Amino acid sequence: MSDLTDRLAQGLPAEAVVVDPDVTAAYRHDMAGFCAAGTPAVVVFPESVEQVQHVLRTATELRVPVVPQGARTGLSGAANAVDGCIVLSTVKLDRILELDPVNRIAVVEPGVVNAELSRAAAEFGLAYPPDPSSWESCTIGGNIGTGAGGLCCVKYGVTSEYVLGLDVVLADGRLLSTGRRTAKGVAGYDLTRLLVGSEGTLGVVVRAVLALRPAPEPQLALAAEFPSADAAGEAVCAVMASGLTPSLMELMDAVSVRAVNELARMGLPESTQALLLVAFDGPDRVAESARVAELCRAAGATEVVPAEDQAESDLLLEARRLALPAMDRLGTTMIDDVAVPRSRLAEMLNGVASIAERHALTIGVVSHAGDGNTHPIVIFDASDEDQAVRAQRSFDEIMALGLELGGTITGEHGVGLLKREWLARELGPVALGLQRQLKAVFDPLGILNPGKMV
Amino acid sequence: MSDLTDRLAQGLPAEAVVVDPDVTAAYRHDMAGFCAAGTPAVVVFPESVEQVQHVLRTATELRVPVVPQGARTGLSGAANAVDGCIVLSTVKLDRILELDPVNRIAVVEPGVVNAELSRAAAEFGLAYPPDPSSWESCTIGGNIGTGAGGLCCVKYGVTSEYVLGLDVVLADGRLLSTGRRTAKGVAGYDLTRLLVGSEGTLGVVVRAVLALRPAPEPQLALAAEFPSADAAGEAVCAVMASGLTPSLMELMDAVSVRAVNELARMGLPESTQALLLVAFDGPDRVAESARVAELCRAAGATEVVPAEDQAESDLLLEARRLALPAMDRLGTTMIDDVAVPRSRLAEMLNGVASIAERHALTIGVVSHAGDGNTHPIVIFDASDEDQAVRAQRSFDEIMALGLELGGTITGEHGVGLLKREWLARELGPVALGLQRQLKAVFDPLGILNPGKMV
Numbered sequence: 047m048s049d050l051t052d053r054l055a056q057g058l059p060a061e062a063v064v065v066d067p068d069v070t071a072a073y074r075h076d077m078a079g080f081c082a083a084g085t086p087a088v089v090v091f092p093e094s095v096e097q098v099q100h101v102l103r104t105a106t107e108l109r110v111p112v113v114p115q116g117a118r119t120g121l122s123g124a125a126n127a128v129d130g131c132i133v134l135s136t137v138k139l140d141r142i143l144e145l146d147p148v149n150r151i152a153v154v155e156p157g158v159v160n161a162e163l164s165r166a167a168a169e170f171g172l173a174y175p176p177d178p179s180s181w182e183s184c185t186i187g188g189n190i191g192t193g194a195g196g197l198c199c200v201k202y203g204v205t206s207e208y209v210l211g212l213d214v215v216l217a218d219g220r221l222l223s224t225g226r227r228t229a230k231g232v233a234g235y236d237l238t239r240l241l242v243g244s245e246g247t248l249g250v251v252v253r254a255v256l257a258l259r260p261a262p263e264p265q266l267a268l269a270a271e272f273p274s275a276d277a278a279g280e281a282v283c284a285v286m287a288s289g290l291t292p293s294l295m296e297l298m299d300a301v302s303v304r305a306v307n308e309l310a311r312m313g314l315p316e317s318t319q320a321l322l323l324v325a326f327d328g329p330d331r332v333a334e335s336a337r338v339a340e341l342c343r344a345a346g347a348t349e350v351v352p353a354e355d356q357a358e359s360d361l362l363l364e365a366r367r368l369a370l371p372a373m374d375r376l377g378t379t380m381i382d383d384v385a386v387p388r389s390r391l392a393e394m395l396n397g398v399a400s401i402a403e404r405h406a407l408t409i410g411v412v413s414h415a416g417d418g419n420t421h422p423i424v425i426f427d428a429s430d431e432d433q434a435v436r437a438q439r440s441f442d443e444i445m446a447l448g449l450e451l452g453g454t455i456t457g458e459h460g461v462g463l464l465k466r467e468w469l470a471r472e473l474g475p476v477a478l479g480l481q482r483q484l485k486a487v488f489d490p491l492g493i494l495n496p497g498k499m500v
Numbered sequence: 501m502s503d504l505t506d507r508l509a510q511g512l513p514a515e516a517v518v519v520d521p522d523v524t525a526a527y528r529h530d531m532a533g534f535c536a537a538g539t540p541a542v543v544v545f546p547e548s549v550e551q552v553q554h555v556l557r558t559a560t561e562l563r564v565p566v567v568p569q570g571a572r573t574g575l576s577g578a579a580n581a582v583d584g585c586i587v588l589s590t591v592k593l594d595r596i597l598e599l600d601p602v603n604r605i606a607v608v609e610p611g612v613v614n615a616e617l618s619r620a621a622a623e624f625g626l627a628y629p630p631d632p633s634s635w636e637s638c639t640i641g642g643n644i645g646t647g648a649g650g651l652c653c654v655k656y657g658v659t660s661e662y663v664l665g666l667d668v669v670l671a672d673g674r675l676l677s678t679g680r681r682t683a684k685g686v687a688g689y690d691l692t693r694l695l696v697g698s699e700g701t702l703g704v705v706v707r708a709v710l711a712l713r714p715a716p717e718p719q720l721a722l723a724a725e726f727p728s729a730d731a732a733g734e735a736v737c738a739v740m741a742s743g744l745t746p747s748l749m750e751l752m753d754a755v756s757v758r759a760v761n762e763l764a765r766m767g768l769p770e771s772t773q774a775l776l777l778v779a780f781d782g783p784d785r786v787a788e789s790a791r792v793a794e795l796c797r798a799a800g801a802t803e804v805v806p807a808e809d810q811a812e813s814d815l816l817l818e819a820r821r822l823a824l825p826a827m828d829r830l831g832t833t834m835i836d837d838v839a840v841p842r843s844r845l846a847e848m849l850n851g852v853a854s855i856a857e858r859h860a861l862t863i864g865v866v867s868h869a870g871d872g873n874t875h876p877i878v879i880f881d882a883s884d885e886d887q888a889v890r891a892q893r894s895f896d897e898i899m900a901l902g903l904e905l906g907g908t909i910t911g912e913h914g915v916g917l918l919k920r921e922w923l924a925r926e927l928g929p930v931a932l933g934l935q936r937q938l939k940a941v942f943d944p945l946g947i948l949n950p951g952k953m954v
Binding site for chain 2: 146147148149150151171172192193195199200204206207216220221222223224226227228229230231232233234235236237239240242243244248259260261283286287289290291328329330385386387388389414416417418419452453454455456457458459460461465469472473474476477478480481483484485487488499500
């Protein structure tokens with residue numbers, strides 16, 4: 047047993063310190079492709095705050111890097127191991143400590159799975175809105191680390207809107223409490239929001255106070271078919287300018303529609319260039335859907351099909367959720383995550399089409415159109431070296447286009463390893479310099495998730 | 501002309517550099533009582549980002565403190581001058597640069613008055629929700645500096661929910677851009693939210709990208725009279741647990757009801773111990789009001805009076821808005837700002853009553869009951885030294901009680917000078933230490949609003 051594992055074992059149960067390479071190999075990386083992943087010295091599974099403190103104290107004493115991990119469903123490589131590191135898995139810190147319908151909060155440990163929290167909240171008539179695609183398996187700790195979004199964001203916002211307070215173990219093992227349990231509070235700098243989206247580079251979240259909302263009514267969806275990205279983009283703008291706020295407004299391009307049909311025989315309309323799904327969950331949802339139908343027709347929709355009942359509505363949303371796995375079957379994929387002002391959505395979509403054409407590649411697009419967040423998915427044959435090079439170029443050109451259109455290189459997936467160089471380009475030297483100084487305040491030895499983000 | 505004013509005048513219009521003590525005296529302090537206010541060396545009124553940069557560069561070179569100011573309506577002394585400082589007034593940076601109904605954003609300079617932005621947004625069917633009491637005169641820059649709230653927060657949250665991106669002049673004159681113009685974005689640490697509520701201690705906001713919402717329908721209010729704080733608190737909990745989200749849920753105690761009647765002959769019911777005002781602004785507001793009426797009766801309301809029309813509804817809300825000026829007429833006032841979990845509201849109100857009794861003082865209470873934020877207003881005769889001491893003690897005991905109940909010393913007014921010592925008590929040594937290190941990253945010379953907050 048090495049000095050490191052020996053020291054770790056002094057404050058952790060024996061089964062919580064894993065060095066078997068056959069087991070630890072599974073903890074080398076998250077779901078991002080094309081990111082370097084090192085080999086951890088050890089994977090630990092602490093079950094208490096004190097155990098996490100022990101891990102960090104040990105890491106500081108021995109100057110060993112620590113990579114915090116949730117369910118490894120991330121798409122930016124932020125959870126990838128570095129050689130010789132301690133992977134700190136939070137999955138066994140998985141208790142829902144409180145669910146409080148009067149104060150509309152939940153207090154949870156980081157390993158709680160997103161869907162489990164949603165189901166537990168539902169029993170009190172409450173909802174935890176952030177719903178990333180991986181919601182059935184991803185953890186709240188990972189959601190907080192990446193600042194995860196989902197389909198809900200056009201109406202309900204992203205993770206940071208729902209984090210009121212955090213308990214965080216710092217690099218040296220000290221416990222930091224931030225924020226509050228109250229609906230409002232402005233005592234001191236907002237460290238809570240600084241930590242959300244910090245990808246495990248500033249500390250390890252061990253407890254979170256989350257805001258919940260009353261559960262909405264079931265979503266009622268309609269589908270609108272457009273002959274062009276321009277027409278679909280015009281419809282999105284018209285809906286948002288009209289003062290309506292859908293609970294979901296998603297766009298699928300022809301590639302993603304065909305892929306879903308192939309996977310699941312959904313019978314989605316393959317002649318459409320852009321399929322827009324719009325849903326409402328408020329008391330006026332039938333009337334609101336009717337107004338959207340009108341606006342879509344005025345923008346040039348060739349067909350508008352409101353769901354006839356809840357089952358049909360659910361099926362439409364299921365089709366959207368299947369788009370990523372469906373495209374994964376078509377080849378190796380690189381999923382991008384640019385967000386632009388929604389008024390520039392059509393330019394983004396047309397620009398992606400040009401990039402695909404220029405590089406002779408297939409790029410499927412799904413988009414959280416309502417909030418301008420677009421996921422172009424570059425599909426290629428990784429065994430073809432030339433295609434792989436063109437794929438990487440396309441991926442980069444998509445980010446450049448996003449910035450050019452006043453957007454960001456990442457709407458909800460994070461920076462991690464995948465977009466580190468692009469972060470510098472988006473932030474510029476003043477902001478990047480400050481970010482690095484903030485990192486140094488929290489982690490002067492640079493042991494927390496080194497090489498990620500800034 | 502001193503070296504300081506000489507140097508300032510090199511990059512500012514002559515009329516933007518004011519040293520006349522008769523004029524600058526007005527810029528010594530905000531509206532907080534009992535806070536030290538120094539004498540500024542000069543008050544400057546820059547009209548462009550470049551001019552602000554010139555001021556900060558000059559201040560850094562000459563090591564002169566800078567106190568940023570908006571409309572000086574703050575209640576914590578955060579805008580108070582220190583001796584020999586440059587007061588940097590942002591009131592002439594007062595342009596609304598963009599109002600964009602498709603992307604639902606406004607881009608504004610810091611000196612824009614909150615109500616002016618609201619009115620401009622209304623022309624596009626949009627709203628900027630944060631509505632502090634001083635909304636007719638306070639500026640967006642001041643709102644961002646303090647993290648201002650208002651009556652809207654139970655449904656719409658506070659200022660930080662609405663700030664997407666900032667341009668900020670740093671202590672050394674460099675320009676920092678944070679955040680985004682998009683609905684979502686997770687590129688790098690969230691410096692935007694770190695700056696909101698930082699009371700001018702980290703930088704000077706010169707431009708803000710703000711999120712807007714579709715304008716809601718007019719609020720429909722009801723008034724419910726309760727024989728005790730316990731009964732009113734029970735009603736508040738019942739409403740929130742029922743899944744309803746009022747657009748406003750305010751509580752006035754007997755002292756504030758009487759004061760408003762004296763000021764404005766409103767005819768509010770003086771026999772009530774707690775008057776609860778509840779409003780809704782959604783399409784179901786009549787039905788929602790009816791449900792609240794039931795819940796209030798079940799909790800022991802002696803009388804529930806729904807507004808019969810919009811005019812009556814507006815009058816009820818006006819009564820609440822008059823509570824602070826009405827109590828100001830009764831003596832010298834110290835307004836506190838604790839927020840507790842709403843389930844502890846009744847304990848807070850009863851505790852304040854005990855404190856008032858113990859110190860033989862009048863303490864009126866208005867509360868944003870829906871979000872647990874309570875403003876106990878200690879009323880006393882400042883010429884009576886013993887009363888003044890008891891007033892200060894009461895003020896402190898109210899904060900101690902707030903912390904004891906799991907709350908915060910400030911829900912929306914900020915720390916400033918008034919609550920500096922209490923901040924340390926709320927944060928504890930780990931968080932306070934980190935906050936001071938963050939301050940040092942942004943402002944290594946300590947020239948930005950020295951002595952405030954941390």
